[in-house]
Amino acid sequence: MRPSDLLQPRPEGLYCPPGDFFIDPVKPVDKALITHGHSDHARAGHGAVLATRETLDIMAIRCGESFAGSTQAAALGEEIAINGVSVTFYPAGHVLGSAQIRVAHSGQSIVASGDYKRRADPTCRGFEPVSCDVFITEATFGLPVFRHPDDREEIATLLKSVAQFPERTHLVGAYSLGKAQRVIRLLRDAGYSEPIFIHGALQRLCDYYATQGIDLGVLEPATVDKGGKTDFAGRIVVGPPSAFSDRWGRRFVDPVSAFASGWMRIRQRAKQRGVELPLILSDHADWDELVATISETGAGEVWVTHGREEAIVRWCQINGIAARPLHLVGYEDEGD
Numbered sequence: 387m388r389p390s391d392l393l394q395p396r397p398e399g400l401y402c403p404p405g406d407f408f409i410d411p412v413k414p415v416d417k418a419l420i421t422h423g424h425s426d427h428a429r430a431g432h433g434a435v436l437a438t439r440e441t442l443d444i445m446a447i448r449c450g451e452s453f454a455g456s457t458q459a460a461a462l463g464e465e466i467a468i469n470g471v472s473v474t475f476y477p478a479g480h481v482l483g484s485a486q487i488r489v490a491h492s493g494q495s496i497v498a499s500g501d502y503k504r505r506a507d508p509t510c511r512g513f514e515p516v517s518c519d520v521f522i523t524e525a526t527f528g529l530p531v532f533r534h535p536d537d538r539e540e541i542a543t544l545l546k547s548v549a550q551f552p553e554r555t556h557l558v559g560a561y562s563l564g565k566a567q568r569v570i571r572l573l574r575d576a577g578y579s580e581p582i583f584i585h586g587a588l589q590r591l592c593d594y595y596a597t598q599g600i601d602l603g604v605l606e607p608a609t610v611d612k613g614g615k616t617d618f619a620g621r622i623v624v625g626p627p628s629a630f631s632d633r634w635g636r637r638f639v640d641p642v643s644a645f646a647s648g649w650m651r652i653r654q655r656a657k658q659r660g661v662e663l664p665l666i667l668s669d670h671a672d673w674d675e676l677v678a679t680i681s682e683t684g685a686g687e688v689w690v691t692h693g694r695e696e697a698i699v700r701w702c703q704i705n706g707i708a709a710r711p712l713h714l715v716g717y718e719d720e721g722d
């Protein structure tokens with residue numbers, strides 16, 4: 387059996403012919419295995435969905451309870467047989483509930499890692515390298531120029547600005563699943579114990595994180611209905627990046643606009659978005675993490691997807707690892 391007989395790209399997503407299932411399909415299918423809850427990977431409308439308990443819960447919160455015909459929770463490390471194909475979920479370190487999926491059949495094993503990162507994240511389980519014949523890696527930040535700094539330094543920059551401008555409101559743009567909760571938890575770890583104000587779009591996911599044992603401290607809704615605008619002077623408000631460019635964002639007094647994203651490494655991007663305080667905080671592996679992970683899996687072959695495939699493919703070839711881009715379509719990560 388060739389690896390491409392076990393998993394192959396189709397317009398709907400990665401397909402396993404012997405198992406008759408898709409991984410993170412972008413169109414409705416009969417059987418879907420889902421790596422994590424970001425909207426480009428976790429879509430509603432499939433017949434049956436297999437994912438971690440947390441990913442199923444997150445999908446229900448975001449897409450409604452009836453997001454799939456039926457659901458099955460996969461425990462991490464538990465081997466599940468689907469039409470004779472062995473399937474096992476392992477932590478990916480990307481967001482709460484995120485998993486890599488190992489698919490094995492007839493002596494051939496492939497790990498579809500979904501989105502992942504390697505640095506410690508207090509809001510989810512750390513990535514575990516899984517040995518395999520073929521490793522499928524993302525390449526969102528797959529260029530040597532992308533080296534993410536220490537997240538504590540970025541949070542320290544934010545807190546320094548808050549101290550420096552006590553009369554201004556700090557608006558922190560952060561994607562609603564994963565990044566927002568990570569920013570809030572990192573602020574708590576840095577000793578910030580004031581209430582943090584959140585946009586309504588974050589409420590249910592923040593509540594869910596709290597039920598999973600991730601203490602986010604005191605969160606209050608960032609509504610200005612009661613009281614005056616000056617209520618938010620010196621405060622930190624966290625919301626989805628899009629919220630700060632609409633009417634909601636304009637109610638705050640002389641705000642400092644911050645944005646937590648791996649793309650903030652690129653000054654031009656920060657400028658284009660009108661970001662005054664770029665925070666380089668990514669839920670994706672940077673260049674060093676990508677190449678270290680490829681080495682650790684021991685895979686003889688690497689398939690590269692979502693992003694800058696060419697540089698990673700080149701790096702593999704130089705290092706004696708067969709590699710090719712997968713050209714999957716429909717993945718624009720909402721949580722970079």
Ligand SMILES: [Zn+2]
Pocket residue numbers: 422424480501719720721
């Ligand atoms: Zn993601």
